Amino acid sequence: MPSDGDLRLVSGWGRTAATAAHLTSALTPVDLSAAIKRAGPRGVIGRGLGRSYGDAAQNAGGDVLVTTGMNRILDVDVAGSTARVEAGVSLDTLMRTVVPLGLWPVVTPGTRQVTVGGAIGCDVHGKNHHRDGSFAAHVESMVLETPARGTLTVSANQEPDVFWATAGGMGLTGLISEATIRLVPIETSSMRVDTERAVDLDTAMARMTEGDRFYRYSVAWVDCLARGRSLGRSVLEFADHARLEDLPPAGRHRKRALRFKPVASVPAPPWAPSGLLNRWSVAAFNELWYRKSPRRAVGRVVAAAAFFHPLDLVTGWPRLYGSRGFLQYQMVVPDGAADTVRRSIEALSGNGCGSFLAVLKRFGAGNLAPLSFPQSGWTLAFDLPAGASGLGPMLDRLDEMVAAAGGRVYLAKDSRLRPDLLEAMYPALPTWRVVRERLDPDRRMCSDLARRLPALLDPPTPGAAR
Numbered sequence: 001m002p003s004d005g006d007l008r009l010v011s012g013w014g015r016t017a018a019t020a021a022h023l024t025s026a027l028t029p030v031d032l033s034a035a036i037k038r039a040g041p042r043g044v045i046g047r048g049l050g051r052s053y054g055d056a057a058q059n060a061g062g063d064v065l066v067t068t069g070m071n072r073i074l075d076v077d078v079a080g081s082t083a084r085v086e087a088g089v090s091l092d093t094l095m096r097t098v099v100p101l102g103l104w105p106v107v108t109p110g111t112r113q114v115t116v117g118g119a120i121g122c123d124v125h126g127k128n129h130h131r132d133g134s135f136a137a138h139v140e141s142m143v144l145e146t147p148a149r150g151t152l153t154v155s156a157n158q159e160p161d162v163f164w165a166t167a168g169g170m171g172l173t174g175l176i177s178e179a180t181i182r183l184v185p186i187e188t189s190s191m192r193v194d195t196e197r198a199v200d201l202d203t204a205m206a207r208m209t210e211g212d213r214f215y216r217y218s219v220a221w222v223d224c225l226a227r228g229r230s231l232g233r234s235v236l237e238f239a240d241h242a243r244l245e246d247l248p249p250a251g252r253h254r255k256r257a258l259r260f261k262p263v264a265s266v267p268a269p270p271w272a273p274s275g276l277l278n279r280w281s282v283a284a285f286n287e288l289w290y291r292k293s294p295r296r297a298v299g300r301v302v303a304a305a306a307f308f309h310p311l312d313l314v315t316g317w318p319r320l321y322g323s324r325g326f327l328q329y330q331m332v333v334p335d336g337a338a339d340t341v342r343r344s345i346e347a348l349s350g351n352g353c354g355s356f357l358a359v360l361k362r363f364g365a366g367n368l369a370p371l372s373f374p375q376s377g378w379t380l381a382f383d384l385p386a387g388a389s390g391l392g393p394m395l396d397r398l399d400e401m402v403a404a405a406g407g408r409v410y411l412a413k414d415s416r417l418r419p420d421l422l423e424a425m426y427p428a429l430p431t432w433r434v435v436r437e438r439l440d441p442d443r444r445m446c447s448d449l450a451r452r453l454p455a456l457l458d459p460p461t462p463g464a465a466r
């Protein structure tokens with residue numbers, strides 16, 4: 001039977017499809033195994049900080065176990081550049097502890113407000129994927145509570161199939177209690193950033209392909225409402241961790257080089273009406289933003305938090321998308337399918353449904369995790385208000401284009417993928433299902449995502465409608 005936790009409405013970051021679940025909190029690993037044991041027919045799913053956009057950390061009618069109470073940093077090995085942490089530790093907490101010691105998590109997504117468990121569950125990526133791969137590549141080991149095999153310590157060498165099935169496994173292989181992750185030594189908590197404008201998509205892609213050889217981090221912010229010759233115009237950022245010598249010699253800059261005190265976030269302005277972001281306001285913002293960005297600026301030194309996590313500066317920004325919420329679409333296509341990126345941006349700019357800046361990035365090679373999202377090629381991500389007209393059919397068409405090009409959409413962001421496309425997008429899904437079945441034959445781990453995309457749990461029936 002499900003837990004006696006409060007029945008609460010739970011949603012993802014996009015607030016599109018809240019469902020009611022029994023919500024409980026875990027404080028120790030024992031709470032994790034107990035939650036698995038008592039899970040009823042609707043099962044249980046782990047939840048970190050709920051930053052997945054869709055329904056990955058929801059479980060209608062079942063249990064949702066929040067792990068943010070397991071938030072202890074157990075050990076930091078400064079010489080060995082590793083940290084052992086409980087799974088509910090956020091990257092924000094981790095950074096506030098390790099940055100002053102001269103260390104940085106190798107992979108950080110666009111927000112620090114994610115837990116280590118969530119970062120492994122979605123195998124998140126950052127602006128350095130072309131160089132460093134995704135989060136799991138820097139997990140030395142983790143401890144996992146599983147329904148059928150109890151507590152397992154797994155790594156890329158110890159039970160590698162369980163390790164890789166859990167990385168990007170969307171919480172469906174069990175509950176992670178702790179992980180040891182590798183960190184990268186840094187001299188300062190600042191970034192040295194080169195910025196340039198690209199007048200169109202071809203220029204942006206060519207410059208990124210070139211630039212990725214020289215910089216650890218790169219990203220392009222694309223104005224998806226620009227059309228015609230300006231289609232895909234972008235502002236490109238290339239960056240590396242700043243060295244001590246990059247900081248001004250005068251004053252206290254070098255003495256405080258490793259200070260990490262991100263500016264406190266401010267709420268979205270109360271005068272901003274809900275639903276402020278529409279085609280016209282976004283087009284005006286994009287225009288202003290493009291024009292005010294430097295054509296080319298070299299060696300700007302900025303705080304790491306401002307470079308990696310600009311959205312963390314404003315709390316409650318999703319409200320600006322209106323009461324129906326919003327969704328983020330993120331896809332990746334192989335290098336040779338760059339035209340799919342162009343056609344996606346054309347579809348967006350043609351539809352004019354008010355997409356804020358899109359993010360374009362080159363991924364390096366993927367890893368061994370069957371459900372990990374990144375694969376070598378181009379990834380494009382954009383937010384859209386859920387109520388935008390013609391949104392469903394447009395995204396369905398994009399899905400088909402992406403699948404036909406050998407690409408996929410990111411499950412951490414998804415809330416609407418047509419189920420029959422899942423296996424085409426994730427061809428290693430059958431391998432993953434076999435490992436999952438071994439760990440959880442009675443289906444105690446479950447989520448709204450797994451029910452919406454049933455091929456996650458069961459092979460599609462032959463001949464079922466495509």
Ligand SMILES: Cc1cc2nc3c(=O)[nH]c(=O)nc-3n(C[C@H](O)[C@H](O)[C@H](O)COP(=O)(O)OP(=O)(O)OC[C@H]3O[C@@H](n4cnc5c(N)ncnc54)[C@H](O)[C@@H]3O)c2cc1C
Binds near residue numbers: 117121122123412
């Ligand atoms: C502003 C913003 C920017 C983002 N930028 C990026 C980006 O650049 N790159 C990127 O890859 N992603 C990005 N994301 C997505 C985000 O990084 C992932 O969704 C991440 O997994 C969220 O972590 P969380 O702790 O909130 O996990 P949740 O959303 O709570 O859960 C995510 C998944 O992990 C599982 N999980 C959580 N904890 C555990 C546990 N202890 N054991 C087992 N499974 C667990 C859940 O079951 C669920 O399937 C962004 C999200 C936001 C809101």
